[in-house]
Amino acid sequence: MDFAGAYTWEHIRFLLEGLGVTLKVAVIAIVLSFLIGCLLGIVRYTKLPVISQLTALCVEIIRNLPLLLIIFFAFFALPEVGIKLSVQNAAILALTVFEAAMISEIVRSGVKSIDQGQIEAARSSGLGYTQTLWHITLPQALRRMMPPMVSQFISLLKDTSLAVVISLGELMHHAQIINGQNVNFIIPILLLAAIIYFVVNYTLSIVARRLEARQV
Template structure:
């Protein structure tokens, strides 16, 4: 093991660049998947004819596919079928968003379904519209129950960015492998540092979620 050689200024900067790409992919995919997943979750909860059933099939198909397959499909198959060329990062973000949107949709739907139907009926009978009932009665209560699984899913998303190494996305694990390729003595220190980077970010996400949950109680 060569810690001093592995942690040279050039190697650390190269690893940091990869980590910044990891964070960029994760943040964009988190925002997009939350918006799309929330919309799909509400549609499924509302049981909109045809559209709800269509979303249910789509979600179940995506949830039961490995993320690696989705990454391959988006990067290789979509350009072949559509003729639209995408960059590696764009393909990676789209793949992560597709997969995570399905997961978030189920969390949203489950959280909304966990609210007692009697409260909804009482709200409607008091004159609130369906949208007002969702926004003022259902969502505030459901959010408390949805925060832990959503945060857990976002932590998983950050870790899942490492799978994009298969299409050579220049993220943390990709750059770690390149550094490791220059010397076998770097394998332990480099991957220890990469693990520490993942841990620190995920740990602070968990702390933020805990504080948010405490404020809402």
């Protein structure tokens, strides 16, 4: 093990560049999956004829597929039907699709957890279905959903490492490149990458715990 040779500023900067890509892909996927997941969750909750059933079917299919398969599909299969994406865009698409399905279930469960009495009271006071959903149900449900959502976002950030299989230049990909220079760098570099992941994800987990504590 060569810690001195592995921990040069050049290598650390290279890893941080990979972390930048990891965070960029994760943030974009988080925003998109949150928006799409909320929409899908609400559609499932409203139980619209046919649409809700089709949405539920698609969500269940995606939730039960491995993320790695979805990444492969986005990068290798879509070009076969004329949709060619860059490595980064393919990773973002795969993560967004997978996480949106997960978040939709969180949203559906969160909305269903609101006391039915409040909804009936809002309806009896003259509010329409959409107004009740927007002004009464969703604000309360969102507070309850935040802790599990943050936990899901932590998982998303860690899952970006799976995109190394399509050579996305994220943290683990850069770590592999450094490891290829010298076998004595493997343990030090992987240890440093683990520390970086831990610091980022532990910070997010603290946020999740504080949000959860506020709900008690």
